[in-house]
Amino acid sequence: MLIKLYISLYLFQFMKKNSKKIQKSEVEWKKTLSEEQYKVLREKSTELPFSGELLYNKDSGKYMCLACGNPLFKSDTKFDSGTGWPSFSDVIKGAVKLKDDNSLLMKRTEVLCSKCGSHLGHLFNDGPSPTGQRYCLNSVCLNFKKEKGKK
Ligand SMILES: [Zn+2]
Secondary structure, eight states: OHHHHHHHHHHHHHHHHTOOSOOOOHHHHHHHSOHHHHHHHTTOOOOOTTOOTTTTOOOSEEEEETTTOOEEEEGGGEEOOSSSSOEESOOOTTSEEEEEEOGGGOOEEEEEETTTOOEEEEEESOOOTTTOOEEEEOGGGEEEEEOTTOO
8 A cells, every 4th residue: 555655656756857848638728728818829719910918018028828837038029010919029949839830721830839839829931130030929828027127
């Protein structure tokens, strides 16, 4: 009996150490996200343009994945693309994964959180210099953390 308990505790610790990536079932995600957040983050829907809370946010700080808190973008890479979605010219290294997306008869690049695999938006190559990239994000997928002491 005790041995069994010891083994499961050991396994639990082992699993904890090896689970840098967040893996939740869709049922678990549904519990922690609002209906709109779930639709976009887990079902790859797109929020309506000009609807996002963070679209016009100009404060200094970091934008994180709403689902898992992974830091994704710095405020100094945010720019006004006129598209109606928060846009960034660069991403924090290793924060996102890119994937070919051929849905809706378009050839696009999907942007996913590298930590939890949630859908965040799309990447286009018509952004400002020097990167030329435009990360087109759903505001609903982002959490903003303001940098202390800055405007
Ligand atoms: Zn995430």
